[in-house]
Amino acid sequence: MKIIVAGAEKEYADGLSVEDLIEAEKVETPQYVTVTVNDSFLPNTERTSRILQDGDVVEFLYFMGGGAADR
Amino acid sequence: MAFTNEQLERYSRHIILKEIGPKGQKKLMQARVLIIGAGGLGAPAALYLAAAGVGTIGIADADVVDLSNLQRQVIHSTADIGRPKVESARDSMLAINPEIDVHTYYEYITSENISGIIRDYDFILDGTDNFPAKFLINDACVLEEKPFSHAGIIRFEGQLMTYVPGEGPCYRCVFKEPPPKDLVPTCREAGVIGAVAGVIGCLQAMEAVKYITGAGDLLTGRLLTYDALKMQFRTIRLPRDSHCAVCSGERTIHAPFDYELPSCDLKNR
Ligand SMILES: [Zn+2]
Numbered sequence: 001m002k003i004i005v006a007g008a009e010k011e012y013a014d015g016l017s018v019e020d021l022i023e024a025e026k027v028e029t030p031q032y033v034t035v036t037v038n039d040s041f042l043p044n045t046e047r048t049s050r051i052l053q054d055g056d057v058v059e060f061l062y063f064m065g066g067g068a069a070d071r
Numbered sequence: 072m073a074f075t076n077e078q079l080e081r082y083s084r085h086i087i088l089k090e091i092g093p094k095g096q097k098k099l100m101q102a103r104v105l106i107i108g109a110g111g112l113g114a115p116a117a118l119y120l121a122a123a124g125v126g127t128i129g130i131a132d133a134d135v136v137d138l139s140n141l142q143r144q145v146i147h148s149t150a151d152i153g154r155p156k157v158e159s160a161r162d163s164m165l166a167i168n169p170e171i172d173v174h175t176y177y178e179y180i181t182s183e184n185i186s187g188i189i190r191d192y193d194f195i196l197d198g199t200d201n202f203p204a205k206f207l208i209n210d211a212c213v214l215e216e217k218p219f220s221h222a223g224i225i226r227f228e229g230q231l232m233t234y235v236p237g238e239g240p241c242y243r244c245v246f247k248e249p250p251p252k253d254l255v256p257t258c259r260e261a262g263v264i265g266a267v268a269g270v271i272g273c274l275q276a277m278e279a280v281k282y283i284t285g286a287g288d289l290l291t292g293r294l295l296t297y298d299a300l301k302m303q304f305r306t307i308r309l310p311r312d313s314h315c316a317v318c319s320g321e322r323t324i325h326a327p328f329d330y331e332l333p334s335c336d337l338k339n340r
Contacts, residue, residue, distance in 0.1 A: 007305050032250040039308045041245075059307045061245055061294065063255045064223025064230050065200045 001054035018058070019047040027060055034061040072097065078170070082124055095284035096124065100170075102283040105129040105189060107180055107208060108198030109156035111268030112222050112275060114146035116196050119276040121164035121171055125283070128164060129192055131176035132156040143265030180204065182327040185211040194279045195219035198272065200259075202249035203330035209234070209242035211327040213318045218282055220275040220290075224263050225256065227299040229271035232290050232309065233278050239292035244312035244319075249330055267299050 001014055005025060012021070018037065022030045035042045036059045042050055052058070074082075074093065078100075085091045085099070104125050106113045109132040120128055136144075136151045136159055144156075151159035157175035164173050176188060180199075185207060189195055195217055197208045205221065212219040212234060221242050222231035234241050274295065281287050294307045317324040 029250070029254055032255060034245055036307070036310070040310055041312060061307065061309075062230075063202065063246060063250050064225050064228065065202060065205075065255065 001052070003052055003055070004057040006059060012052070016052050017048055018042060018050045018052065021052060021058060022047065022060075025060075028062075032063055035059070036061065078124075081168075081170075085123065090286035091284055095286065098283050098285075099124050099280065100126045102194070102279075103127040103129070103192045104194050104196065104279050104283075105131065105192035106196045106198055107131045107204070108200070109134075109144070109146065109160040110140065110198060110200060111143040111224060111263065111265070112272040113196065113198030114144040114160070115269045115272035116198060116276040116279070117160055117164055118146055118167065119273060120279060121168045121173075123276075123280060124168060125171060125279070127172045127174065127192075129174040129176065129188070130157050130160050130164075131178070131180055131188065132160075133177060133179045143263065143268040145265075145269070180207065182207060182211075182329045185327055186215055189215055189217050192217065194282050196275045196279060197221045198275070202255070205242060206249055207327055207329060210317050210324055213241050213243075214325070214327065220278045222271050222275050224267050224271050225261055227264055227267060228297060229267050229299075230294055230296045231271055231274055231278070232294045233282070235282070235289060235291050238289075240309045240311040241315060241318040243317050244315045245294070245309055247316070264299060267297070270297060270299075 002009055002011055018035060027033055038057050082096045085096050086093050102125050104120055106117050106128065109130050117128060117130060134156050136147045136154055136156055138152055140147060141149060146163045147156065147159045155177050157177050161173040161175050189211055195212055197205055197219060199205055208219060216236040218235040220231060220233050278289060281289055292309050294309050296305050296307065313319055314321050316322065
């Protein structure tokens, strides 16, 4: 199946869970990454149970600091 | 209020734009924008907003200028090392545009003072580098119903989103809680390219200008990400969290609060 991961089309075997995808894509500090599937937030507790389907769009949202040390 | 000849000339490139025009320029001149953090993001944003003629600019930062800041914090100069950043920033802004008013807040923004400060402004820019401050700014802006621009930068990357009351998700819709200290690297630990701060800080200034003048579409409900190595911009749709602790009907946060600061952070100041 084809899924869109962070804007890029990727080929993966059927039956892939979001948790499997996180591993395959080597997402850093995954417990602090927000995942959306088809523009909806995926609760962290559903990463193993959510099986991706052909055409699904997955985004990883990362914490980013930067700017000025305010304190 | 009519423009003076000098104002007509100073702002001529704005006034000629159909999306801004004389009306938009007057809105900018009457607008009040608060920039929290006079660092990598706040520096370019403050310079462009001052140049644009934003009538009142508040700038908050409790730090002094350090040599290691100058690689990206272009509002400060070598001669400013050791001076409060807010003073150096004010001088640079007024040197570009003496017509504007600059208010400085040489203090840490905390749950105690934030609401009183942001209340005086139309739009807020988050140019801070740490997550407790970012969550504090988000919560206070949501509770005070103030629009703000959130941004972050690290290494060769940056991202930003805009919150407008009632129009889309807040920062806490996307990220529930600050990450534990040391699990997500800061610029001090990981580095950042100065021009990335410039790109993202300018985009924050752009959002402020668009909010004030009503031009175009804001980054509400969207996260814009910038990858300088791939030279790619992307926008990612952001839904609202109907269970958000601060902006939803299920609100559990009713007043701004401070997350605890690890002592190592204070030592490094
Ligand atoms: Zn929210």
